[in-house]
Amino acid sequence: MQISELSDRSGLTVQTIKFYIREGLMPKGSSTTVTRAEYDQRHLERLRLIRALREVGDLPVASIKKIVASMEDDSVGLHELFGTTQYALGPHIVPPNDPHWRAAREDVDMLVRELGWEVGDRAPARALLAQTFVALRRLGFPVTLTDLRPYVTAATSVAEHEINRVALDNPRTLTVHAMLASTVIYEQVLTALHRLAQEDVSARRFAADPS
């Protein structure tokens, strides 16, 4: 198949595909002549993956590049790819040298320790959580372990389901896709359902009661 067909089937313009190739998100097709190149199913799958990571996961192009580089490296184990993806999801903030931030960060580290979770020291999700603590406290809402418990319970049970879903598949490509889907896309599933559930509960609790 040539690039125009790839464009039709992926739903991306030829320009955009060329752009992704230039940015190193995908190898170029195998040139048949100087001005023709042949693309195959794997290119199509790659584009679908890129599209999912961009449009659903809202990942920057540079992050996707890192993810696919890890994907293609067979020496990278599943858990390391997990790490790469987590890192790509960000946040990409520089921890400010602020006492409130350091305290929040310490709280996060303590929480992880108490839960007995095996999580890298530099996992960006730690910073993300610390950031929420800082913001909540600045707004005058202290964060306690009790507040967090329902979230921890929910997160744990969902994560276990997700890993089981991934573990079932066999060929590396499939497993890797399943893992990325779990981390990036199902995260949005959780977010969307969370918002819908909130609206439902809010409707029952607050609607028709203009407080």
Place this chain on the structure above:
Amino acid sequence: MQISELSDRSGLTVQTIKFYIREGLMPKGSSTTVTRAEYDQRHLERLRLIRALREVGDLPVASIKKIVASMEDDSVGLHELFGTTQYALGPHIVPPNDPHWRAAREDVDMLVRELGWEVGDRAPARALLAQTFVALRRLGFPVTLTDLRPYVTAATSVAEHEINRVALDNPRTLTVHAMLASTVIYEQVLTALHRLAQEDVSARRFAADPS
């Protein structure tokens, strides 16, 4: 207090504060003379809120403007403010006229109906969920009700805790802030804990097993 002190206490530059005033996110201080204005505690709180919505919630300035406009309108009830916030969170996509999209959207609507959830037809979270379905199916991962059950359970239980947290407070300003914290900031808490839980489970399941 004048603007420079407001800047110090909020952690935002004077320029940025002026920018937010210009954009209508905050009223200007009460002018004492032509070249002096006085700001008070409410300005500071507003800036902290804006900062939380921008830095933690990653909301665009234009969306924050809509939220604070609803906040300030006492005729807007809590549930309507909830709706405004949900709308601000997006996604702001135009539903493509694609059969796959329509099917996914129909699946979402059916799911919401089956769960008996009271959710507006135009809630953006519906579109977000539909978007994930489309992406998952394009990648070759069908989505079933069974797959979703753990997410629904988790989302529901978390949402109930959140509404209870909001319902306790009394003065409107406090209630409103609590609601925004619940929807926008605690959403990030859930996301962060979800990622941390995933990494933990992944470490136990995949690490030191370079498949």
Place this chain on the structure above:
DNA sequence: GTTTGTTGGATAGTGCCGGTATTCAATGCC
């Protein structure tokens, strides 16, 4: 009362990001 600094107001500019558009010559297809 002069100097130094701050303020509001206005306008312009910046940096990043994710594409788009354009141009070109070589080539394939009918």
Place this chain on the structure above:
DNA sequence: GGCATTGAATACCGGCACTATCCAACAAAC
């Protein structure tokens, strides 16, 4: 033969969230 497609290179664009600069009017310190 003539039109469309391709790869490659380069330039350009629009949105966004600031950031910088300038100005005249003041205020405060000395």
